[in-house]
Amino acid sequence: MSTPRRKAKDKEGLFGKRVLLIVTGGIAAYKSALLTRLLVRSGAEVRVVMTEAAKRFVTPLTFEVLSGNPVADDLFAPHTEPEIEHIELSVWAERIVVAPATADFIAKSALGIADDLASTTIVSSRCPVYFAPAMNQAMWRSPTTKRNIETLKRDGRFVIEPGSGDLACGEEGPGRMAEPGEIVDVIESSFGRGELQGIRVLVTGGRTEEEIDPVRYISNRSSGKTAFAIAAEAKRRGAVVELIHGPVDVPPPDVDAAREVRSAAQMARAVKRAFPKADILIMAAAVADFTPERKSRGKMKRGEEVVSIRLKPTTDILASLNKSDKTKVVVGFALEDEESDRKAMEKLKTKGCDYLVFNRIGPDTGFSTDTNSVVIYGRRGRIASTPIVSKREIASVILDVLVKDKRIRQKSNERK
Incomplete structure (x- = not known):
């Protein structure tokens, strides 16, 4: 993975912006740790929601250390204050990023299924939501996934297109999650800052x-x-x-x-x-x-002459x-x-x-x-x-x- 180093001068790009990162259960979850670090280095305040499957790949402690905030992972977790967590998260966030976004979670989001904290937060979201898909090339190319992606776009969600290359399954093709640096760039530009505005x-x-x-x-x-x-x-x-x-x-x-x-x-x-x-x-x-x-x-015929x-x-x-x-x-x-x-x-x-x-x-x-x-x-x-x-x-x-x-x-x- 080759993510470019982000310089200190870039810190103002997301300074003070509130970004909620939703991590779902795919092997690309390891990239989300670096994504969290880059978002924080860019000046963002980051909170993380993890699905149960995501915790099989990366521990919540990793994201707590990198983000400086507790990880949310339970829709029914007890709280010291009387708040509905998925509502509080959706109100708090200025941008929601789902990375990696598995085929399963994309399907749930397209259908409006809300059966855990992550999916319920998406359904109740009030800010722009960005999905960074990560899956096997066959799953990415399947008619079902294409239909779900189009549904998300029609609903006003944004899709950060996956890259193409070597996949975790050993195959090669489209389906690799976009690199963390690329995702940060998309989120930065979504706030409208840029030297080429209107050019x-x-x-x-x-x-x-x-x-x-x-x-x-x-x-x-x-x-x-x-x-x-x-x-x-x-x-x-x-x-x-x-x-x-x-x-x-x-x-x-x-x-x-x-x-x-x-x-x-x-x-x-x-x-x-x-x-x-x-x-x-x-x-x-x-x-x-x-x-x-x-x-x-017509096709030129092969012969003995030059x-x-x-x-x-x-x-x-x-x-x-x-x-x-x-x-x-x-x-x-x-x-x-x-x-x-x-x-x-x-x-x-x-x-x-x-x-x-x-x-x-x-x-x-x-x-x-x-x-x-x-x-x-x-x-x-x-x-x-x-x-x-x-x-x-x-x-x-x-x-x-x-x-x-x-x-x-x-x-x-x-x-x-």
Whole structure:
């Protein structure tokens, strides 16, 4: 599990906010201990409710120590004061987070079943409720779970989508509970704090596929991880985020609008339509530089002769955009096999960018990795650089640069 360290400066993000954490009975309950710690470090006051099944995985003492408050786990527990605990908890909480949210508890919540303290608290809740599902991929994909999730959403509940990867059962696929740091970010952003409040951010990501024939295409190894991390971070900071992406290897984040394209030409058309409304364009997509001059209508047959495919350049999307509106901020990306300030600055000027994010191809950087190392350039040269860190941290560094741009500060202040 790789949860980024949260700095002391982030403490004001949830300072004084009251968060009720409901822990249900899944193996991901161990992550909820770290979630409690991160919430407390972010300044939140945290109280914890545990189901009987949850106590099979983690002891109440763990959460009492981490939260600094007693754990509630019994609907009929005696009290020194005449209060109805599930009502008191639901009145106290400003946000309720169910993490992990098992398939069983999601089903109970969707149906309004109230047979223990945790489920009764959900039924009587008066604040936004966030579910962080955690389960086997087959359970997550089942029609029953999908139906229950949709019911929760219709009822005004929020779902923090699970990740995909190795599961406790030994299988691989969707169903992993979102990382604790991601959950904290969602809760922070739900209170409306953010440097990009009201700013419209257009992010492109993923790769494009240039068709050779109906079954073959030219593409690259871009996974979409960096672009999706940027989109999620911009949303966390209060931006209105539109995402245009090609084929990817990871599920897209929850943003205001998303569109999937396939080819470089489709990406170019989509960006040109969306760009006029954007305050910031972050062109993180790995768009193909070349496309076949001619596409075969049928599958090309294998033979003994050598087959040649003539390629022509695709549209340079960044260079082709109308940038007459100087209040817009444009960010380009470059992936090269060697670092060069001169090449980076040349590309920045050629593309007409305000900023260029330069990353180098390597075993732990570039495409298909969970980490990267970047150098960020502005019109006057280097602005920031990073060692090899997670792509989520890369996204944070990029947004840190953009929120300092005077054009963005001015627009954000005007729209708050």
